Amino acid sequence: MDTANLHFNNTIKNWDEAVPLGNGQLGCLIWDSSDKLRFTLDRSDLWDCSNPPENQKNFSYADIINSVKKKKKGNLYKKYDACYFRPTPTKLPAGKIILDLGVRENVESDLSFQRAEAVLKIGDITVKSFIHANESYGLIYVSKENIGIEIKNPKFGGKRKSPFESLFTGTVQSLKNIHYPAAKFSTENENGIKYQYFIQKTNDRYYGIVAGIKEYDGETLIAYTVAMDRNKDFISGAKKILEGALNKGYENALKEHLIWWNDYWRKSKISIPDKFIEKQWNFNNYLLASCSRKGNYPMPLQGLWTADNDSLPPWKGDYHHDLNTQMSYTSYLKANHTDEGECFIDYLLDLSEEASKFARTFYNADGLCLPSVMDIEGHALGGWCQYSLSPTNQLWLCCIMARHFYFTRDINLLKERIYPYMVQTGKFLFSILKKENGKYKLPLSTSPEIHDNTLKAFLTPNSNYDLSLMRAFCKDMTNLSSELGYDAESELWANRLNDFDELAVNNDNVLMLCSDESPYESHRHHSHCMSIYPLRTMKYDNQRNKEIIDATVKNLEKFGMNGWVGYSLGWMAQFYIIKGDGDKAFEMINTFYRYYCTDNGFHSNGDYRGITGTPQKCRLFTLEGNFLATDAVQEMLLYSEDDGIEVFPAIPDNWNDACFDGFLAYGGVQIGAKLENREITQIKLYATADTSVKFKKNDKYRYAFDLPETVQLKKGETITFSK
Known part of the structure; x- marks a missing residue:
């Protein structure tokens, strides 16, 4: 098996099985038939951030506390949940370039992970394409001239709202729920280049796809970009970029592009007996570099591959901080792709002002805290308020920053940016905590996403989820203060840690949801197990911890997979790895990659083919499952925490090499x-x-x-x- 190449024998018919390209800013999906070969385009900062729900009157933590106290479920739903069904803010699809190659033949597709280049064979026609690793354009080479080239904008709704619009709400919404003026299309010829483009006005900016086309010696070269601005004056700059790309030529630009990718692939590699899993590890590291680059925005739910199905992306392609972003950035460290992960940390740090504003206006608190479900600008989007507005998810973001330092030892980043950010987060946390019987308690406590969006979801404070995060945060602050020589601060945080309860464990040694409720069903989110993974604060290194971890995992096995989605399997694999059970970990990882991913490797959330027999058969692409399973592969090969390093700690028994x-x-x-x-x-x-x-x-x-x-x-x- 070629572990560095994605191959399709036949024409790709679905957008979520397409060949993905990307450079952290621009993304592309290549698919469909030879007479309408689609290059579905995306751009990381293409959003409509208008009308954020947080602008509602009395949109506040105090109002949620009061509603829970008075059991006003209707207010919670109307103000904090239903507002998520508004079409904006949302990630936007950019549109597409469609080629008619003048034939109706099978399309055979290849993607080289090493080269980040797609090569398609359609009879005797060759199509090659890549998005330049360092520049804001992509190139398409076609070994034929006089082909049909059409640029299409997404099918947004017109100025008039449909009377049926209210029917199209939920996880996935129709593009027609967003109402923009019709896009304006133009074709121009300058300096031997034919330009095609459109300008689309949204609620807060203008954007468009711009393509430049040159034909020579029976061949066609297309350069494209997705450009945007607060006004319409982006076309001339885009043309200049494309003219330079076309004059440089495909092969010369490819040489530049490969310098970056060759350096990336030198960072780390694996060789394992199961070549299918090895291929998935390679593919997902390819995805990481394609959708997360330092200097650009971090990956949202779908990275740079927003759906091309006349709909808004699932969950509006937003930033979910109650699992999704954190799990998407769980594999980069061990793979030694620190710049790609630092993209996320830089983004969070750069939102400090917005986080301070949200802490003040929503929580009436000091310090800083980001919403747990937000748009690219850091505005709260609402949704199930138990999780979308949970204060402790901010601590999970900080734990990622701390772990970044533990692995990179970047003392300057810690001292100048991460530590001050975490100090302000700590100030926020202790602004909302109260002491009861000498222990800190939250006003409200939840455990994603137990009891969904019902009043029962508000558990007795503190849930093990919240408690695990607060304890881990205090531990990190103790360690990081000591690293910087701040001894008094280190002692302060150590004392604060002692003022939290221990995790709740029932009589069967199972980690509980909270002090008075145990896990009761199969559930997709193993949130009560945060201390085992990803926080790793409960290590498998003493008899008591082993009893708790063994019993907790056995309890998960008892309830089974009926309530799981794709990422649940990668998470379960991590538990088995911690126990040293490589065979069961492999079973989880293998099942995930084979049955919870589309044919190109995208995590589909559900087993939509119906092979495993589990009831979750949805087909909604999000990336966190990909990277969680990728990290599990790495964890099988290397244990590395503050207590030491162990090689090959949990590989399958039949892996001899x-x-x-x-x-x-x-x-x-x-x-x-x-x-x-x-x-x-x-x-x-x-x-x-x-x-x-x-x-x-x-x-x-x-x-x-x-x-x-x-x-x-x-x-x-x-x-x-x-x-």
Whole structure:
């Protein structure tokens, strides 16, 4: 099996099975038949942020508390839930370029992950395409001239609203629910280039797809971009970009493009016996680089591949901070793609002013806090208020920032940006907490997404979800203050940690939802298990923790998968990995990739083919499941936390050989390792900062060398242990 290539023998008929391209700013899906070959385009900052629900009168935490106290479910639904059904704010699709190649033949498609280039064969016609890694354009080469080229804008509604609009609400809405003036299309010829474009006015800006076309020697070259501005004056700048691209030519531009991608793929790699899983790891790291680049916006729910089905994207393609963004950015660190992950952290830090405003206006609190469901500008979108407006999801974002430091050891980023941000988050948290019997309590507490959007979802404070996050935040603040030499602050946070309850555990040693309610059914969100993963604050390293983790996992198994969606499997795989059960972890990962993804590898949430027998058969593309499973593959190969490093901690028993290289580990060390015929024959370390490495010996395998307990490395130093 070619593990670095996506191949389709036949014409791709669905947008969510298309060949994906991207560079962090622009995205493209290539699909459909030879007479209407679609290049569905996207741009990361193409949003309509008008009419945010947070502008409603008395849209506030105090109002939610009062409504819960008085059991005013109607007010909660009308003000905080139903407002999410408004068509805006939302991520917008950009439109598409459609090619008529003048034939009606099968389209055979290939995507090279290494080259980030698509190659299509249609009879004797070749189509090649890539989006330049460093520039704001894509190129399409066709080995034929005189082809049909059409640019189409999305089918938004006109100025007049449909009387049936109210029928089109929910997870997915019709594009016609958004009402814009008709787009204006133009065709122009300048300097031997034919330009086609449209200008679409939205509620808060203008945008358009601009394409430049040159024909020569029986071939066609198309350069395109998605441009936008607060006014219409973006066409001339877009033309200049496209003229430069066309004059440079496809092959010369491709050489530039490949420099970036070659450097990216040098960062890390794996080789494992199951080549299907290896291919998925490669593909998902390709997706990461395609939709998340430093200097651009982070990936929302669908990354840079917004649906092309005459609808708004599922859940409006927003930023969900109650699992989705956090799980989407869970794999980048170990894969050593820190710039791609830092894109998300930079974005959060840059929203500090908006987060401070939201803490003040919504919570009436000091410090800063972002809404848990928000648009690209940080405005609250509403939705189930139990989770979309939960204060503790902000702590999960901070835990990601802390983990970024633990792995990268970027002390300047910590001191100048991350730590001040977390201090302000702490100020926010302790503005809303009250002490009861000497322990801190939240006014309201929930556990995503237990009891959905009912009043029962408000659990007895504090839920294990909230408690896990608050305890983890205090622990991180204790550690980070100490890293910076702020001893008094470190002591303060250690004392605050002691003023929270321990996690609630029932008589069967199962982690509870809260102090008076245990898990009661199969559920997609393992939120009561946050301390096991992703926070990793409950380690599998002592008898009591093992009892709790074993019982909690067994309880999840008892309830089964009926309530799960795709990401639930990747999450469950992480629990098995922590227990050292590689076989069961592999089963979860394999099931996810084979049955909860479309043919191109996109996470579909449900088993829409109906193979596993679970009732969740939805087909709604979101990315968090992809990256959670990708991280699980890495966790099978390398354990790396503050208590040490262990290679091959949880691979399947029948994997006698495996290797990885370039993984980034806790403490700023890059590591590679080889397993050959069930013998660990090499461990290679490279220090990106002065660091100390503590090894945890894996008793499942032989070692071809003496493994020390600890190793001290200076920045830039390499140490290799081998035969």
